[in-house]
Amino acid sequence: MADVPENAPDHCPGTDSEDAGKTSACQGCPNQAVCASALPKAPDPAVEEIRERLSSVKHKLLVLSGKGGVGKSTVTAQLAFGLARHEDTQVGVLDVDICGPSIPRVMGLEGEQVHQSGSGWSPVYVEDNLGVMSVGFLLASPDDAVIWRGPKKNGLIKQFLRDVDWGELDYLVVDTPPGTSDEHLSIVQYLSSAGLDGAVIVTTPQEVSLLDVRKEINFCKKVHLPVVGVVENMSGFICPSCQGESQIFPPTTGGAEKMAADMGVPFLGKLPLDPRIGKCCDEGKSFLSVEPESLAAKAYKEVIQRVEEFCSSHSNKENVLNPVE
Amino acid sequence: MATSSKADGAADLDNMSGVRHVVLILSGKGGVGKSTVAAQLALALRQAGKKVGILDVDLCGPSIPRMFDVEGHDVHQCPGGWVPVYPDQDQRLALMSIGFLLQNRDDAVVWRGPKKNAMIKQFIGDVVWGELDYLIIDTPPGTSDEHISVVENVRQYHPDGAVLVTTPQGVAVGDVRRELTFCRKTKLPVLGVIENMSGFVCPHCTECTNVFSKGGGEALANQFNVPFLGCVPLDPQLTRSLEEGQRFVDAFPTSTTAQAIGRVAQTLLQTGGQQETMETS
Numbered sequence: 273m274a275d276v277p278e279n280a281p282d283h284c285p286g287t288d289s290e291d292a293g294k295t296s297a298c299q300g301c302p303n304q305a306v307c308a309s310a311l312p313k314a315p316d317p318a319v320e321e322i323r324e325r326l327s328s329v330k331h332k333l334l335v336l337s338g339k340g341g342v343g344k345s346t347v348t349a350q351l352a353f354g355l356a357r358h359e360d361t362q363v364g365v366l367d368v369d370i371c372g373p374s375i376p377r378v379m380g381l382e383g384e385q386v387h388q389s390g391s392g393w394s395p396v397y398v399e400d401n402l403g404v405m406s407v408g409f410l411l412a413s414p415d416d417a418v419i420w421r422g423p424k425k426n427g428l429i430k431q432f433l434r435d436v437d438w439g440e441l442d443y444l445v446v447d448t449p450p451g452t453s454d455e456h457l458s459i460v461q462y463l464s465s466a467g468l469d470g471a472v473i474v475t476t477p478q479e480v481s482l483l484d485v486r487k488e489i490n491f492c493k494k495v496h497l498p499v500v501g502v503v504e505n506m507s508g509f510i511c512p513s514c515q516g517e518s519q520i521f522p523p524t525t526g527g528a529e530k531m532a533a534d535m536g537v538p539f540l541g542k543l544p545l546d547p548r549i550g551k552c553c554d555e556g557k558s559f560l561s562v563e564p565e566s567l568a569a570k571a572y573k574e575v576i577q578r579v580e581e582f583c584s585s586h587s588n589k590e591n592v593l594n595p596v597e
Numbered sequence: 598m599a600t601s602s603k604a605d606g607a608a609d610l611d612n613m614s615g616v617r618h619v620v621l622i623l624s625g626k627g628g629v630g631k632s633t634v635a636a637q638l639a640l641a642l643r644q645a646g647k648k649v650g651i652l653d654v655d656l657c658g659p660s661i662p663r664m665f666d667v668e669g670h671d672v673h674q675c676p677g678g679w680v681p682v683y684p685d686q687d688q689r690l691a692l693m694s695i696g697f698l699l700q701n702r703d704d705a706v707v708w709r710g711p712k713k714n715a716m717i718k719q720f721i722g723d724v725v726w727g728e729l730d731y732l733i734i735d736t737p738p739g740t741s742d743e744h745i746s747v748v749e750n751v752r753q754y755h756p757d758g759a760v761l762v763t764t765p766q767g768v769a770v771g772d773v774r775r776e777l778t779f780c781r782k783t784k785l786p787v788l789g790v791i792e793n794m795s796g797f798v799c800p801h802c803t804e805c806t807n808v809f810s811k812g813g814g815e816a817l818a819n820q821f822n823v824p825f826l827g828c829v830p831l832d833p834q835l836t837r838s839l840e841e842g843q844r845f846v847d848a849f850p851t852s853t854t855a856q857a858i859g860r861v862a863q864t865l866l867q868t869g870g871q872q873e874t875m876e877t878s
Contacts, residue, residue: 279711338658338705340627340738345768371739372625372772414771417625417778419740422710450627450738451657452707476628478836484658487705494707509797509808516801520808522837547808554767554810 277303319465322433325392326466329364329441331583333500334459334471336492338484340450342476343505345374346553347543348447351472352379353558354576355443356402362441364395366432367406368459369449370418370425376408380556384409392437405436422454429458443583450484452491460495469583470498472540475531476506477523482531489535500582501540503575504528509545510567520545538582541575544568612678613721615728616650618869619756620788621747623780625772627738629764630793632660634829635735637854638760641862643690644850647730650681652720653694654747655737656706656713662696672697678723693724710742717746731865738772740779748783757869758786760826760861764794765813773814777821788868789824790814791861797831826861829854 276286283297292298293308301307326332335348348365356363367375376382384396386409395403407418407428420428438444449455460468471492475485485502492499504527509520525531532539543549546568552559560569622635632653639649653661662668665684672693673680681691695706695716708716726732734751737743759780763773773790780787792814796805808831818825832854 342628371741372775374768374772377768377771415774415778417740417775417782419745419779419782421742421745425741452705453657453713454709457707457709480660480663483663483702486703487658490703490705491707494705511799511801511804512806513804514799514802516799518799518801518833520797520831520833522833524837545808547806550766550809
């Protein structure tokens with residue numbers, strides 16, 4: 273994956289190749305001399321630092337989705353609230369959506385600031401056992417736009433992983449931006465040696481969304497990231513006045529369940545579209561504690577339980593990915 | 598050169614010179630309906646007798662091919678560059694998206710910034726649009742590589758400005774505020790804000806529920822002193838027609854959404870017309 277630099281000329285043989293610096297494509301490449309010298313390339317020292325920093329985190333989960341606005345941040349927040357329901361389970365949420373951080377809002381932490389201590393950045397705590405870190409905490413005003421290209425975003429993600437003092441954690445849930453680009457590659461690369469448990473993939477039922485999610489699953493396969501399962505969000509809307517159910521986003525191609533079966537990944541469950549979930553998110557509350565008896569809360573609990581089962585059945589050590597050279 | 602259908606030689610030098618107006622569709626948040634609004638707007642402008650093109654620069658999640666039921670079409674090469682895909686017979690709607698360049702519809706485009714920038718540059722420079730009244734550029738969510746590249750590359754063509762799409766809930770509005778700051782920093786004029794998915798009429802009891810609350814877009818537009826272009830309701834029938842691969846083009850004119858979007862298109866036509874008179878005077 274990291275073998276051919278992104279700005280390399282066409283037909284670059286790859287920096288680790290035996291032909292590095294020797295093929296015709298290397299002529300005129302500014303790094304030709306470096307490649308040809310055949311000195312072993314040192315791995316990014318940050319990978320090792322991140323591994324050490326995160327060695328106190330038992331389970332690391334990514335929340336991914338090819339499409340935007342399907343509820344990644346909502347699912348991340350509610351998953352974190354749900355995992356943290358036992359007081360002795362320590363949970364952390366890391367928001368790497370640099371350009372559109374939603375986590376501070378949906379977890380009720382807008383306007384909070386990050387504090388620096390001797391051991392790094394301290395996360396912002398919602399509860400004693402639930403810490404949050406997001407680029408949103410670093411902005412002076414909610415209107416500030418982070419207009420950054422890839423390399424700068426990667427630098428911040430590295431810093432988030434290396435410099436945040438999480439302490440002992442049972443779960444670290446990472447919320448990502450939509451797509452399959454810089455942020456995703458970086459987080460997978462940096463966490464490769466620290467060991468990622470897997471990815472929870474969020475989608476809505478309609479084909480336009482599934483189309484992008486298939487790409488995301490292929491991304492996971494490309495980077496050898498295990499898939500915990502697929503969550504279908506906004507599946508069916510229950511009218512609050514007549515209890516009639518309608519499909520706002522109709523699953524015309526069989527929905528996420530069929531897609532998960534086709535792609536050979538587990539299906540974690542369906543979460544209905546309930547206006548109260550959106551309201552809880554706007555107010556930054558835990559839906560599970562505001563409406564514990566609702567159908568949606570029950571669906572959430574089942575999904576959370578499946579995620580917990582997945583994590584407990586997979587010891588962290590088994591899932592150490594091939595370290596990126 | 599003799600095979601070129603264009604009358605003037607200038608168009609051969611620059612593929613964008615036949616494009617009169619450039620409009621960007623932006624939104625800080627994903628899944629608020631940028632592509633849907635882009636498609637609807639294109640159709641509304643086409644109904645008004647204009648020639649319209651859509652450029653989809655969402656490289657990691659292109660939705661435009663699906664919306665026009667032209668998945669699997671290929672882009673052809675001509676001496677002047679890439680020929681866009683025409684979903685209609687009289688070729689008054691031209692499309693270009695990375696979806697047409699992928700071999701398999703499930704292929705993931707796992708690219709970092711610099712590669713995406715090169716692709717966007719190529720999309721803007723190398724597509725033979727011909728004569729177009731409007732070029733609508735559909736973007737991915739956020740304020741990053743794609744957006745910076747698009748704005749940099751279209752600046753020389755003097756874009757009309759950006760239409761911002763939001764849904765009414767607080768989380769989406771928050772992201773759109775950042776997008777407004779982006780427009781301000783890059784000196785891109787804001788044509789206005791559209792509030793999408795505002796209200797859902799239950800087909801069982803006709804009770805209107807604000808699934809994603811209401812009024813956020815208008816409040817935002819007022820606060821930032823930019824025009825509010827209108828609300829577009831959630832329309833399950835339209836989503837269904839889109840989903841079933843039925844021609845969006847055929848289903849669109851009769852839907853309720855068409856009226857809401859029609860007003861937005863009128864605003865665009867008016868501001869566009871004003872600019873033209875200003876330029877000529």
